[in-house]
Amino acid sequence: MNDTNASLITQSLEIASERGGDLTSAVYARLFQERPDLEPLFVMDTNGAVRGEMLSRVFDAILDFIGPCAYAHNLIHAEATTHDGYNVPRETFTLFFTTVADTIKEACGDAWGVDTEHAWSRLLEEIDLYIKANA
Structure with a gap:
């Protein structure tokens, strides 16, 4: 990922945080709206701590x-493997990253431009390719 795209993604995360605060509820509401079958997996997460940790x-x-790539690939692979035990398909990880991006876009509002859209699209493509290659 080039520096410009990385900067746009970082900037959008900062704006979304400033405007939307804790996005955990919004991300999971969007996820469960699209995939209601995933909500029962969180039945024990009565206070949202697990969801918050996962989003973090x-x-x-x-x-x-988008930066040093010191551990993200291993983290994604490890979490995908762990979630295999919960019968969560690998493509759900791509969906989750897309859900996060859509929630950030909504929180950014008018601060989300064409270049930011392109940067996030590129990131989501790269993550999807990584997940598919390591299934």
Whole structure:
């Protein structure tokens, strides 16, 4: 990922955080709307802590994926493998990253431009290719 795209993604994360605060509820509401079959997997997460931790790891993975790539690939692979045990298909990881991007886009509002859209599209393509290659 080039520096310009990485900067746009980082900037959008910052804007979304400023405008939307904790995006956990919004991300999971969007996810469960699209995939209601996933919601029962969180039945034990009564206070949202697991969802918050998972989203935090996704943000960390994104920032590493667009930056030094020190651990994101291993983290994504490890989490995909772990989730195999929960019968969560690998393509659900691509969906989750897309859900996060859509939620960030919504939180950014008018600060989300064509270049930001392109940067996120490129990131999502790269993550999807990585997930498919390591299934």
